[in-house]
Amino acid sequence: MIDTRDLRRDFHSENGTVHAVRGIDLSVSPGEVVALLGPNGAGKSTTLRMLTTLLPPTSGSAVVAGHDVGTEPVEVRRRIGYIGQGNGSFNGLRVQEELYTQARLYGLDRHTARRRTAELLEQLQLADLSRRDVARLSGGQRRRLDIAMGIVHSPSLVFLDEPSAGLDPQSRSNLWDHMDRMRREQDTTIVLTTHYLDEADLVAERVVVIDHGTIIADGTPDELKSQVSGDLVALELMGVDDAASAADVARAVPDAGEVSVDGTVVQLRVHHGDSTTPELVRALDAAGVRLVATQVRRPSLDDVFLSLTGRSLREGEAA
Numbered sequence: 001m002i003d004t005r006d007l008r009r010d011f012h013s014e015n016g017t018v019h020a021v022r023g024i025d026l027s028v029s030p031g032e033v034v035a036l037l038g039p040n041g042a043g044k045s046t047t048l049r050m051l052t053t054l055l056p057p058t059s060g061s062a063v064v065a066g067h068d069v070g071t072e073p074v075e076v077r078r079r080i081g082y083i084g085q086g087n088g089s090f091n092g093l094r095v096q097e098e099l100y101t102q103a104r105l106y107g108l109d110r111h112t113a114r115r116r117t118a119e120l121l122e123q124l125q126l127a128d129l130s131r132r133d134v135a136r137l138s139g140g141q142r143r144r145l146d147i148a149m150g151i152v153h154s155p156s157l158v159f160l161d162e163p164s165a166g167l168d169p170q171s172r173s174n175l176w177d178h179m180d181r182m183r184r185e186q187d188t189t190i191v192l193t194t195h196y197l198d199e200a201d202l203v204a205e206r207v208v209v210i211d212h213g214t215i216i217a218d219g220t221p222d223e224l225k226s227q228v229s230g231d232l233v234a235l236e237l238m239g240v241d242d243a244a245s246a247a248d249v250a251r252a253v254p255d256a257g258e259v260s261v262d263g264t265v266v267q268l269r270v271h272h273g274d275s276t277t278p279e280l281v282r283a284l285d286a287a288g289v290r291l292v293a294t295q296v297r298r299p300s301l302d303d304v305f306l307s308l309t310g311r312s313l314r315e316g317e318a319a
């Protein structure tokens, strides 16, 4: 469905050249849901804009839905849906008219355009707003209309740039349900960019981590997380003395990675937190250590990013 070879894009300005995308080789098969995950400025949007023919590559090639983005952009556009970061048009139309007009622009006949419009207004919870002026929608409502407009022609490949930015939790979960339905019922291929870790983890079956314009990891969320060395087990002890004794017990666990003590809390990395923790609790009990609580935390995609780059994705978000 997508095949890129050494895809690159530079931007030139008075301040110099930005190498926004530095040689991306990416293959996506039909029906896959792929999240491009990375911090602000990693090159995700630039990649997406090249794949959707909105921006010509500086060099390299990309074949999307069977056509070359450079030489056959119209053929590509006909086959894809794109929901960008910015808002679409403001024609002074009402919600229903805007969506219907978009359907007609994509070449749907009147009957099909009417049916698709009604269907999508319902599915994206816009039915109650169908007669409202587009200009008067809230940010989240506008976002849902953008999404409806991007998929009104039932494309087999959909690109979404930061789809849930600006959406409230309920709208986000509604959007994810909708994407899941597109994949299950129409086998739609979905490529989205995000810097929400939970979104990548939940929605995508494959995560491509991008940093400084290159792909630094590619796999299922579980594969990526298994590259990080183990689960984090946290033990909360009754007192500081107990914590010191617990750290000694923890260091004796054959599987234990680095053990750290912070006040009454002891943390250690182990391969399998669920099976090691009961063993550890028995050993602590035998040593007379007073344990208050235990917690096992699986590696997150942020731990993956941290182990690959030494930086947290969350730091990137705050920047």
Ligand SMILES: Nc1ncnc2c1ncn2[C@@H]1O[C@H](COP(=O)(O)OP(=O)(O)OP(=O)(O)O)[C@@H](O)[C@H]1O
Pocket: 011, 012, 013, 018, 019, 020, 038, 039, 040, 041, 042, 043, 044, 045, 046, 047, 195
């Ligand atoms: N039109 C442009 N002119 C100059 N530089 C640009 C332009 N568009 C993007 N860039 C730069 O290219 C780099 C990659 O930007 P891009 O928008 O692709 O990142 P991103 O990963 O999508 O980030 P975000 O999560 O913030 O959307 C950044 O350094 C950005 O400043």
